[in-house]
Amino acid sequence: MNREIDLKNINIKDDFWTPRQGLISNVVIPYQEKILDDQIPGVEKSHAFANFRITAGMEEGEFYGMVFQDSDVAKWLEGVAYSLAVKPDPELEKRADEIIASIEKAQQPDGYLNTYFTIKEPEHKWQNLQECHELYCAGHMMEAAVAYYEATGKDKLLKVMERMAAHIGDTFGPDKRAGIPGHQEIEVGLMRLYHVTGKEQYAKLAQYFIDERGKNPDFFKEEKEKRGWTHFGMNPNDTKYSQCFAPVREQKTAEGHSVRAVYMYTAMAYIAEVTGEKELLQACNTLWDNITKKRMYITGGIGSTAEGEAFSIDYDLPNDTVYAETCASIGLVFFARKMLDIHPSNKYADVMEKVLYNGILSGMQLDGKRFFYVNPLEVNPEISGKLHGYKHVLPERPGWYACACCPPNLVRLLMSLGKYAWSESENTIYSHLYIGSSAKLKAAEITVESKYPWEGKVIYHIDKVMFDEDFTLAVRIPSYAKNEKVILNGSALSANGLLKEGYFYLKKAWVSGDQLEISFDLPVRRIRTNSIVRDNAGCVALMRGPFVYCFEGVDNGESLQELRIPKNAEILVANCEEAPLEGLPALIFDGVRVQSGEELYTEEGPEYITVPMKAIPYFAWGNRGINQMKVWMLEV
Amino acid sequence: MNREIDLKNINIKDDFWTPRQGLISNVVIPYQEKILDDQIPGVEKSHAFANFRITAGMEEGEFYGMVFQDSDVAKWLEGVAYSLAVKPDPELEKRADEIIASIEKAQQPDGYLNTYFTIKEPEHKWQNLQECHELYCAGHMMEAAVAYYEATGKDKLLKVMERMAAHIGDTFGPDKRAGIPGHQEIEVGLMRLYHVTGKEQYAKLAQYFIDERGKNPDFFKEEKEKRGWTHFGMNPNDTKYSQCFAPVREQKTAEGHSVRAVYMYTAMAYIAEVTGEKELLQACNTLWDNITKKRMYITGGIGSTAEGEAFSIDYDLPNDTVYAETCASIGLVFFARKMLDIHPSNKYADVMEKVLYNGILSGMQLDGKRFFYVNPLEVNPEISGKLHGYKHVLPERPGWYACACCPPNLVRLLMSLGKYAWSESENTIYSHLYIGSSAKLKAAEITVESKYPWEGKVIYHIDKVMFDEDFTLAVRIPSYAKNEKVILNGSALSANGLLKEGYFYLKKAWVSGDQLEISFDLPVRRIRTNSIVRDNAGCVALMRGPFVYCFEGVDNGESLQELRIPKNAEILVANCEEAPLEGLPALIFDGVRVQSGEELYTEEGPEYITVPMKAIPYFAWGNRGINQMKVWMLEV
Numbered sequence A, B: 001m002n003r004e005i006d007l008k009n010i011n012i013k014d015d016f017w018t019p020r021q022g023l024i025s026n027v028v029i030p031y032q033e034k035i036l037d038d039q040i041p042g043v044e045k046s047h048a049f050a051n052f053r054i055t056a057g058m059e060e061g062e063f064y065g066m067v068f069q070d071s072d073v074a075k076w077l078e079g080v081a082y083s084l085a086v087k088p089d090p091e092l093e094k095r096a097d098e099i100i101a102s103i104e105k106a107q108q109p110d111g112y113l114n115t116y117f118t119i120k121e122p123e124h125k126w127q128n129l130q131e132c133h134e135l136y137c138a139g140h141m142m143e144a145a146v147a148y149y150e151a152t153g154k155d156k157l158l159k160v161m162e163r164m165a166a167h168i169g170d171t172f173g174p175d176k177r178a179g180i181p182g183h184q185e186i187e188v189g190l191m192r193l194y195h196v197t198g199k200e201q202y203a204k205l206a207q208y209f210i211d212e213r214g215k216n217p218d219f220f221k222e223e224k225e226k227r228g229w230t231h232f233g234m235n236p237n238d239t240k241y242s243q244c245f246a247p248v249r250e251q252k253t254a255e256g257h258s259v260r261a262v263y264m265y266t267a268m269a270y271i272a273e274v275t276g277e278k279e280l281l282q283a284c285n286t287l288w289d290n291i292t293k294k295r296m297y298i299t300g301g302i303g304s305t306a307e308g309e310a311f312s313i314d315y316d317l318p319n320d321t322v323y324a325e326t327c328a329s330i331g332l333v334f335f336a337r338k339m340l341d342i343h344p345s346n347k348y349a350d351v352m353e354k355v356l357y358n359g360i361l362s363g364m365q366l367d368g369k370r371f372f373y374v375n376p377l378e379v380n381p382e383i384s385g386k387l388h389g390y391k392h393v394l395p396e397r398p399g400w401y402a403c404a405c406c407p408p409n410l411v412r413l414l415m416s417l418g419k420y421a422w423s424e425s426e427n428t429i430y431s432h433l434y435i436g437s438s439a440k441l442k443a444a445e446i447t448v449e450s451k452y453p454w455e456g457k458v459i460y461h462i463d464k465v466m467f468d469e470d471f472t473l474a475v476r477i478p479s480y481a482k483n484e485k486v487i488l489n490g491s492a493l494s495a496n497g498l499l500k501e502g503y504f505y506l507k508k509a510w511v512s513g514d515q516l517e518i519s520f521d522l523p524v525r526r527i528r529t530n531s532i533v534r535d536n537a538g539c540v541a542l543m544r545g546p547f548v549y550c551f552e553g554v555d556n557g558e559s560l561q562e563l564r565i566p567k568n569a570e571i572l573v574a575n576c577e578e579a580p581l582e583g584l585p586a587l588i589f590d591g592v593r594v595q596s597g598e599e600l601y602t603e604e605g606p607e608y609i610t611v612p613m614k615a616i617p618y619f620a621w622g623n624r625g626i627n628q629m630k631v632w633m634l635e636v
Helices: A017-036 A048-055 A070-086 A090-106 A115-119 A134-152 A156-171 A186-197 A200-212 A219-227 A258-275 A278-294 A326-342 A346-363 A406-415 A417-421 B017-036 B048-055 B070-086 B090-106 B115-119 B134-152 B156-171 B186-197 B200-212 B219-227 B258-275 B278-294 B326-342 B346-363 B406-415 B417-421
Strands: A010-012 A422-425 A428-431 A437-440 A444-450 A457-465 A471-476 A482-488 A491-493 A503-508 A515-521 A524-529 A539-544 A547-552 A563-565 A572-575 A585-595 A607-617 A633-635 B010-012 B422-425 B428-431 B437-440 B444-450 B457-465 B471-476 B482-488 B491-493 B503-508 B515-521 B524-529 B539-544 B547-552 B563-565 B572-575 B585-595 B607-617 B633-635
Touching: A010 A017, A010 A070, A010 A417, A017 A070, A017 A090, A017 A406, A048 A070, A048 A090, A048 A115, A070 A090, A070 A134, A070 A406, A090 A134, A090 A156, A134 A156, A134 A186, A156 A186, A156 A200, A186 A200, A186 A258, A200 A258, A258 A278, A258 A326, A278 A326, A278 A346, A326 A346, A326 A406, A326 A417, A346 A406, A346 A471, A346 A547, A406 A417, A417 A422, A417 A437, A428 A444, A457 A471, A471 A515, A482 A503, A539 A585, A563 A607, B010 B017, B010 B070, B010 B417, B017 B070, B017 B090, B017 B406, B048 B070, B048 B090, B048 B115, B070 B090, B070 B134, B070 B406, B090 B134, B090 B156, B134 B156, B134 B186, B156 B186, B156 B200, B186 B200, B186 B258, B200 B258, B258 B278, B258 B326, B278 B326, B278 B346, B326 B346, B326 B406, B326 B417, B346 B406, B346 B471, B346 B547, B406 B417, B417 B422, B417 B437, B428 B444, B457 B471, B471 B515, B482 B503, B539 B585, B563 B607
Parallel strands: A428 A471, A563 A633, B428 B471, B563 B633
Antiparallel strands: A010 A437, A422 A428, A437 A444, A444 A457, A457 A515, A471 A503, A482 A491, A482 A515, A524 A539, A539 A547, A539 A633, A547 A607, A563 A585, A572 A585, A585 A607, B010 B437, B422 B428, B437 B444, B444 B457, B457 B515, B471 B503, B482 B491, B482 B515, B524 B539, B539 B547, B539 B633, B547 B607, B563 B585, B572 B585, B585 B607
């Protein structure tokens, strides 16, 4: 197994990421804290902290919010833990401790923890696994508990969640009640609990939930018939929605609710890593390939249809009715990261990077105050967010949601970025992402000096070596890198024999002062989609490095559908000068506008006008008011 | 006012239309009769005849069907009336008489006629004008009554509906209860009743409903509050949906449910024609222009969004999420025809023709047994009819609908085609459509020999002249006609001064034996949309004569989105040889297929392959199994 990276040992110093992590620590986390504590007027009421305090008997009041409101607190706490690991903050830690104290007090004597059911419907506990998400909330709180323990050494929440895990283990299992979660997450939570405690019962319970799923496709139907009530009328017969249509090892296509799907696949990979089971790993690879080769947007978005927030069918990737929930992309990063632990390959890392720099980062406004749930590849403000089929596709980020899953999910991912940049096995250090950082690893301490993502130049400085023996430094080379060069202490190395599945492996007796430099060209790339994808046939999207680019009306005028990218256009990189995009590299070139006359229908041909065109990194769209946006453009 | 055309005097003999009218008389009307009488197993149950018999006390049973189920009988009877006018059929007339007898017996002593409320909720009569469509059903039955009287001379149903009109007049009006119909139709029914009886109170009542609409935008809201119950939860606050957002004379854009809208505009034009009111006529023209210049599909379909089966906004004409209900197109023909009575111009007649040959005819399968409600311009069977936003867009015609408005609407329109081809004012005969026919008009008897729509050649033979004085024959010249020639008795006439708004006016002392020949070229036309229309920018649709063409997968292979029409392609006309399209002229040419490799995303450019392409008339799509279909194609 790979050695877990201790986030406290990774100090990110990166032109791109350090300001963003700072924004999250300084703005987003405090802002979300205030929202969870109902201190921000004008945004959707949360009440999530209060729910715990009320359950704990610390204050009077009623439960308010979604049945899974507790998970917002869990995700926020997990983000706080990573933030504390990266940047200690005694005041924040104190407040987090207080919240954890209320969680501990809210726990029931039998270990049960869930504010909704404890306050509102204690008689209905564990009866509605499909809709009521008790296991989902528990899974998130386990992740928070593990993260908080790792960041602070404090185990109060860990103990709470071990008691909850024991309670769940007493309730569900092979020789007990059958059960599977409606929204997968408990499996990952249990695996992380296993990881930090070493207690095998947690891994076994996680595997139970995975093994049980799809064995009986009618589980939720029978559960509903048995209990005779419903929370919000979910259809238990849609077994694709719930990933119950087949045992997980027999699932060949990514189906149903996309967040639930990728959380489940992550857990499957986690378990396959621990057990070494080939069949489960094979299922993970089959599902990975189905997503990334047939069901993923170029931005790393997944989920093509609003109905069920779900995958649809192969090659169905509509740009303007897309779902592409931020949380689903985050889950895809979890899945990619776990697959990398099992099998380092840039096929996972390249996707992880693409998702991170595009479909996830687009979820947050540049000022950290507003968030997208849905990340479209085309927005037309006159219809988006308004008309049937487009109502879910908003042209601007709202402040907060009643179902506020995405914003805290973004926080926990971006604050734990060090864990995605690095991993370490017995004798190999893996660098998966080019992020400027100082990393204290088991084998060595390394400082990464990075000009990425703006330039393809990264230097690994070996500051200190801990191992006496040879060890390997494995650095991912992205599949899109052109003219890559590897220079060790000033001498160029041949990649011959050292490059395997997109990782450059250099094994040697490393010494302090060694420098490994990776450089490559970052030209603008014109990407085409398989022409089976209806909306994109004949189109190109522009990329540079990890960034997908898009066109906005504010830069390109109205009616973006009229614009074309000439095949021979010379595309230049020019930094934006005005706030809020200052410093971001835009792409500029002479494009073509195909413009008609005034008539609705005419025999007259259109005019072809040469016009300046400008594309900006996709993640930064929607930061300059409501306007049209488009990623894919026809090429002429 | 224009003289009403007596359908019995128009004998259509036309290569295109005669077989279609025959199909309707011989197949569609008897088939629909059996459905309305619940004699066809496997299709949606109707029960519409039985509802009348039960209400009449002629048989035992319960009401079944929609609250507006009666309107299916009315529309069918209206179609039967036109069929009897065109082609007498004593057996059919006998059965229609029996149904009319049951309708008469179902009428209540106070004149009220509606099977739903009489059987099920007599206490709720006239309380829910928004949802319950008593006025709508009455309007349709008035149209049926007038048509049946005109076709057969029998006035039983006419008397029934005069009693119902009197009952409505006793109930609603300026000095009585305020009321407006939820679904406009009563206005047209009353105007037709006025037309055949000459009784002004009917025209005044129609005008009352038109004048009243939008005066109080909250009418339906207040109605709902007052009654305290709802039939199916319609939102009374959506005043655009119900065309209540402003008084009708102040409405500048076509809004809301598209069928209701055009039925209302037709009534407005009817009233403006009778009263000569300029303001009302101006409103009609403003709405006509808004529809035809900004909100109409090239097929003559209207209604861009499934939500509310409604108009959306200017230039929003999505091809694959389109609504374009057959009934709405039929209503647009009614509106066009009425505008022509007021002001002959090919701006109305060209649209009327386009709608008829495309967006309406597509509603019926070639065998007359299956019907589209929604007429899309693009269908992708893997998602159409299946996924969110596309569920209403079916890739094949179903047999019958629970809400079966479109099929009988098609019947009544196509069987009364003579009324759309001809009109006659004091001293002018108007030929609006080129349809082979023998017409006994007031001024003359004329036989039209037509090769249209296959060729641009039509000869008007003056068989008999009834007027002593000069009179005018006015023949529409379509705006798309190229190189038109007018030849009178072998001598070419100059159009100089004789052509006005697309009508060629020839005034003379016509004599028996005169021949007026109109000929013009019918080249294939490449039509472009205003590039504000997102889906069509850079695309062309092919037309020839009145026909819009489309491409189907069965002729062109999979992935139609890969196909392009070269700017310089020579497009040939070649008749289809195989059933069921035999004899229809297809368009064939060398096109281009832009085909990618296997990868989902790649830097590789696509291949450009020359491929044979074939387009068929749009109305005939979906007759060869489920396959992809597309009207608009990118031009390269």
